[in-house]
Amino acid sequence: MRLEGHTIRLIASHLNCGLATVKRDLDQMLETYGETTDAMTIQYKRVQSARIEELVKGLWAKGKAGQVGAVDRLVKLFERQAKLLGLDQPAKVAPTNPDGTLPYEMTDAELDAEIKRLLSGDT
Template sequence: MASKRQSDKATAAALRPQIIDMRRQGFSIRQIAQHIGKSVGWVHKQETLALDELASETLTETEKYRALQLARYEDMFLRLQTKVKSGDGKAIETARRILDSINRLTGAEAPAKVAPTTPDGKQQYDPASMTPEERRARIAELMGKVGK
């Protein structure tokens, strides 16, 4: 029984690239199932597994690329240090740009969440909770500031 199960797994693994290729060409799951002689459910499951594998491989490759880029930036930054320490303006600007790139790559420059507040900055501003009169007054106040 184990031999049959292993054979089925090998068949499924061998057919996954063909299933993905046919999907890229625009074939429906039903058409693929008819073409390879399997059920629609089986083909759908194999497509899902193939796409999950592809997503995992893509994520792994992206992480490898990110690590490579980070190593490159760090190497460039270290090579500039002598010039930076001597006050070379061009080297300082280049080092700053490298650090910006490192920060973006590592997520260190993640944007801060900003919540709207009332004009005095003391309370959270939620226009949906305003009465129609408060909303009109606020619009009038803002329009007055724009016109000045």
């Protein structure tokens, strides 16, 4: 019923039980679902990583021999594996002025104007 958008109060009324019971049962269900999803994600990553390793084994000798296509494919496989395993860190971006010499900060007047623009609904 919750997945259909019903409130906890309506579910409790329909099942003739207390709000605390419904909330506890929903929390338990969501925790179990989260654990199951986490376990499935870990398993998927392991399987995909093993598949990539098998492909790397098949291409390694060709790549070491200098075959450009094999080298290119190996690089793509390594990039995919790094993404899959979360090895790539997001790029850090620090906003600066147009010539890159100073950190960018809005003046008070610019900030006030931007707040007014956002509150007015203009985009």
